[in-house]
Amino acid sequence: MKPSRLMLLTAVALLTPLVPATSATAAPRAATDSRPQLTLPDPGFENGGTGWTFDPGTGVGTGNVHSGSRFLYLDAGTGRSARLDLVAPRDGSYDFSAWVASAGTGGTYTVRRNGGTVGTVQLPKRATYARYTVSRVELKAGDRLEIAFGSGSGWVNADDLMISPAAPADPRVTSSDPEVVEMFDWAKRKANSWVQLPGTVGPVNADEYHTSGTGTTTYGPTYWAGYANRSAYYSRDMSHQLDGAHLLGLDTENETMLRSYAASATAEHQYFPVWSLNFDARTYLSIDYKNPDDFVREVPAVFELVEKAAQAYLWTGDRRYVDDPVLWNFYRHATEQFIDLHNSAKDNGTVKVAEGTGQGIFAGAASYNEQDGDDLAEAGDTIASEYQAYLAMAVLARGKGDTKLAKTYDRRAADLKAYFNDEWSGTGSGAGMVRAYTVSGTPVTGWGKENSVFMPMKQIIDPGPRNDAYLDYIQAQELGPEGSPNIESTTYLPDMFFRNNRADTAWWWMKKIYGERDVQHVNSSQGPDGDYPEVSFTLVSQTVEGLMGIAPDAAAHRVTTQSRLPSGMKWLQVADVPVGTGTVTVRHDGATKTTLTNNSRHGAYRWEARFAGAHKRITVDGVPQRARTKTVNGVTYTYATPTVRAGATAVVQVSD
Numbered sequence: 001m002k003p004s005r006l007m008l009l010t011a012v013a014l015l016t017p018l019v020p021a022t023s024a025t026a027a028p029r030a031a032t033d034s035r036p037q038l039t040l041p042d043p044g045f046e047n048g049g050t051g052w053t054f055d056p057g058t059g060v061g062t063g064n065v066h067s068g069s070r071f072l073y074l075d076a077g078t079g080r081s082a083r084l085d086l087v088a089p090r091d092g093s094y095d096f097s098a099w100v101a102s103a104g105t106g107g108t109y110t111v112r113r114n115g116g117t118v119g120t121v122q123l124p125k126r127a128t129y130a131r132y133t134v135s136r137v138e139l140k141a142g143d144r145l146e147i148a149f150g151s152g153s154g155w156v157n158a159d160d161l162m163i164s165p166a167a168p169a170d171p172r173v174t175s176s177d178p179e180v181v182e183m184f185d186w187a188k189r190k191a192n193s194w195v196q197l198p199g200t201v202g203p204v205n206a207d208e209y210h211t212s213g214t215g216t217t218t219y220g221p222t223y224w225a226g227y228a229n230r231s232a233y234y235s236r237d238m239s240h241q242l243d244g245a246h247l248l249g250l251d252t253e254n255e256t257m258l259r260s261y262a263a264s265a266t267a268e269h270q271y272f273p274v275w276s277l278n279f280d281a282r283t284y285l286s287i288d289y290k291n292p293d294d295f296v297r298e299v300p301a302v303f304e305l306v307e308k309a310a311q312a313y314l315w316t317g318d319r320r321y322v323d324d325p326v327l328w329n330f331y332r333h334a335t336e337q338f339i340d341l342h343n344s345a346k347d348n349g350t351v352k353v354a355e356g357t358g359q360g361i362f363a364g365a366a367s368y369n370e371q372d373g374d375d376l377a378e379a380g381d382t383i384a385s386e387y388q389a390y391l392a393m394a395v396l397a398r399g400k401g402d403t404k405l406a407k408t409y410d411r412r413a414a415d416l417k418a419y420f421n422d423e424w425s426g427t428g429s430g431a432g433m434v435r436a437y438t439v440s441g442t443p444v445t446g447w448g449k450e451n452s453v454f455m456p457m458k459q460i461i462d463p464g465p466r467n468d469a470y471l472d473y474i475q476a477q478e479l480g481p482e483g484s485p486n487i488e489s490t491t492y493l494p495d496m497f498f499r500n501n502r503a504d505t506a507w508w509w510m511k512k513i514y515g516e517r518d519v520q521h522v523n524s525s526q527g528p529d530g531d532y533p534e535v536s537f538t539l540v541s542q543t544v545e546g547l548m549g550i551a552p553d554a555a556a557h558r559v560t561t562q563s564r565l566p567s568g569m570k571w572l573q574v575a576d577v578p579v580g581t582g583t584v585t586v587r588h589d590g591a592t593k594t595t596l597t598n599n600s601r602h603g604a605y606r607w608e609a610r611f612a613g614a615h616k617r618i619t620v621d622g623v624p625q626r627a628r629t630k631t632v633n634g635v636t637y638t639y640a641t642p643t644v645r646a647g648a649t650a651v652v653q654v655s656d
Contacts (some may be wrong), residue, residue: 004222014097035090035141037199043161045070057151058082067211067229068098072149073157078106080151082158088139093166096147097133097193099527102126104154111137112146123156127181131228131531133193136166144166151487160412163200168249169194173543176570183514184543190198190536191241192248194224196279204278205286206231206487208525212279213553214286218281221252224533229525232276232285234260236368237534239304240491245538247544249578254312255320256281261305262330271338272297272364273305273330284470290362298365300357300381300454302334303389310392313399317554317580322400333410335393339386345377351412351419353378353387358439367436368450368489376444380435380451383424384458387416399555422463425455429466430473448475449484450492457496471500484602486522487513487529491538498546498564501612501635507566510542544574548588549610554580560608561596562637563588579605582646593653607642611653617655627654 035572042050046068049060057472059082065071074080100103107123111134115225119134138551139145149158150457158563173184173208196202196219207230222247224239237260242254260281261273275296276285288412309331312319339354340576344365346355348643355377367379388634390413399407426443435452436444452474474496477483484490490513497506529535546548547569549562559579565572565588582600589595594609615638617626625640644650 002608003325006540006555019342028099037197038086038088038090038092038139038145038163039089039200040086040161040163043202044068044159044212045072049082051086052428053083053085055080055082055301058159060067063309063617064101064157066101068159069212071157071159072126073155074107074149075153076104076151076154078151078153080434081148083146083148083244086145086147088143088145088221090141090143092384093136093138093188094135094166094197095135095166095193096137096160097131097162097164097220098147098149098327099129099160099193100132100149101129101157102152102154103156104152105150107154107156108148108150109158110146110150110242112148112569113137113139114144115146116539118351125154128527129157129159130518130528133189133194135189135192162193163197164193164195165197167195169576169583170249171247171544171577171583172575173573174575177568177572179392179511180543180547180569183510183539186514186517187244187536187539188248189243190530192250193249194533195253196222198222199447201580203231203278204280204283207287209283217278217280217283220281221256222279222281223250223253223257225257226276226533227526228531230276230285230287230398232278232288233257234276235273235301235305236298237488239301239308240534241537242308242312243545244317245542246312247540247577251312251316251318255318257325258305258309258454259314264328265302265333268292269295269297269335270341270559273300275301277362294362295515296361298361298370298591300368300385300450301397302338302354303382303385306331306334306389306396307385307392312396313396314553315552315554315579319399322396322516323473328396328400331393331496332398333387335386335412346437346441348419348424351416353383353416353424356382356566368454369448372436372448372451374595375533376436376451377439377441378424378437380448381454381458382451383416383420384454384460385515387420387460388435388458390416405417417460417462420460423585425461429469433470434468447482449489452477453489453492453496457492458498459499459633467500467634471497471502475505487516487532491534494538494542494546498542498549501626503547503564506542506546507562507569511547512538514539543579544577547572548574548577548586550574550584550586552579556606557603558606558608559584559596561586561588561594562610562612563591563594565590592655594649595649595651597649598646602646604646606641607644608639608641610639611652612637613654614638615656619651619653621651 043409045060052386054155057080061073105125111118118137121132125223173181184497198221200219204217206213225241228232256618265271265273274284275288339352342354343352356377357363366376393409394406437447493509494506517526521529549564552558571589575585577581585597587595614629618625620642640652642650
């Protein structure tokens with residue numbers, strides 16, 4: 001969701017039901033517990049602060065709201081407090097978040113359990129709203145919970161409180177570099193604060209034009225992926241957040257959200273999934289959906305959803321990703337009928353490239369770059385995402401046991417990549433590489449933001465000097481005046497550079513993104529950049545998949561690692577990374593030594609420990625092995641494949 005979209009949309013209040021999620025995908029986490037869920041009686045203070053106790057100089061006012069029409073206020077001057085008391089109806093672990101603005105220092109946001117302080121946020125001086133969280137509050141049924149705001153040297157305003165279930169998984173980072181530890185700890189706490197507590201009743205169709213929404217609905221297991229002032233998750237954002245969500249144990253949420261998109265990709269919609277859904281995972285967000293012929297749709301999202309379903313399957317081994325007919329039919333339609341229906345403007349010979357209309361996002365845009373997409377039929381982010389969707393279909397088909405179909409998609413991927421490099425993208429690189437075609441068939445070169453970045457990120461460009469030159473070009477453009485204007489686009493850069501083994505540059509972008517977390521977002525109502533959900537979720541995944549190079553195949557009980565530690569980071573360890581039904585702990589010492597521990601009680605992992613380069617010697621637990629090499633996407637690796645039993649640790653090291 002980019003600011004340009006806001007200027008295109010008119011306020012619409014249309015609820016459109018989807019195929020309801022099955023009980024397997026939409027059940028609350030504690031479905032066997034019939035007691036009520038922990039809830040806030042008046043999270044947005046729209047009912048005047050139901051249940052709150054107000055000291056003199058505090059109360060509920062109108063004016064400086066985050067959303068809706070009312071907010072909680074505390075006048076300047078220390079000693080004032082506003083408090084909400086609740087009793088926990090069941091056992092649970094929760095995160096408590098609130099949007100707060102403060103004209104001075106000294107204010108506090110505190111959570112207490114049975115009279116004792118569990119966590120306190122010391123509120124900074126920030127006159128615009130930002131989001132603060134007290135994480136992992138353990139409650140037993142019957143515990144007394146108090147949420148309190150204390151006054152400071154300036155006024156304090158609070159709005160839109162939220163309860164999230166604490167993350168089921170809790171990976172932990174240690175390192176020689178304290179910055180990566182601080183970054184990861186912040187990111188995992190911030191990411192989990194965006195998770196909806198299933199059973200919560202909240203607004204539906206809330207957006208910047210309808211700040212209170214058009215009614216209420218019961219939320220399913222979902223998380224925020226998109227603007228924080230909208231009651232919905234978005235396909236583009238969710239796709240980019242899925243890996244980070246898995247690492248926090250949010251697999252139920254991932255599957256529910258993917259399935260909701262799959263169910264929306266109907267023949268009536270020409271197999272486009274809708275762009276955004278409310279947190280009930282059933283209804284389309286009205287600001288983006290008017291009717292079946294008039295809704296926001298961007299072609300790359302169709303293919304990214306297929307790619308991410310395969311990634312979720314690789315991380316979890318969950319057979320629903322290959323057996324659920326709603327999901328499976330979506331994969332097949334997306335990679336077959338969808339392409340056939342949207343492939344008429346440009347002749348691509350024997351291969352097929354999905355196209356946009358060139359008529360804006362409500363008619364089907366070819367690119368995520370909305371400022372550049374009104375005249376494009378084909379774009380680099382679409383063709384690159386289509387390539388990855390074919391590879392994903394091969395993974396999913398093998399998971400389903402259909403080897404023949406998997407080979408078909410392997411061939412389609414190879415043919416599309418060859419066509420891209422031989423013809424579609426031209427012969428130049430840098431500013432001369434073709435990164436799109438207009439509806440009239442004219443090639444487009446130069447800087448295209450997402451439709452440039454996605455081509456090397458999705459690895460559709462053949463490895464070698466041409467790809468290297470294009471990476472250099474992207475870096476120069478991003479650092480120049482035409483760089484990505486919003487943090488959402490910037491979050492792709494670490495992924496792109498990691499996947500092309502440029503660890504120093506990727507780490508530089510991670511630090512830049514983290515360092516700008518308190519900068520006000522370009523959309524003033526969004527809050528600071530760090531409160532855009534994509535930032536925290538991707539920093540989690542970029543640490544594990546990027547720096548650590550951990551790649552799973554849970555169904556086959558396999559895991560691959562590759563050190564991508566940047567210069568100056570001597571060692572990095574991530575503990576309790578969830579793979580399938582177990583977890584692993586991985587430590588890299590530089591680029592030549594990796595340690596893996598299988599934390600599971602049962603079952604073994606086949607571990608492929610990769611090291612960039614052709615090394616003469618490799619040892620497993622100190623025992624010399626034959627130094628085997630392989631080439632993956634143009635890079636030569638030396639590797640070993642020990643089996644690591646439950647509870648065991650293995651160490652692989654290379655030397656020359």
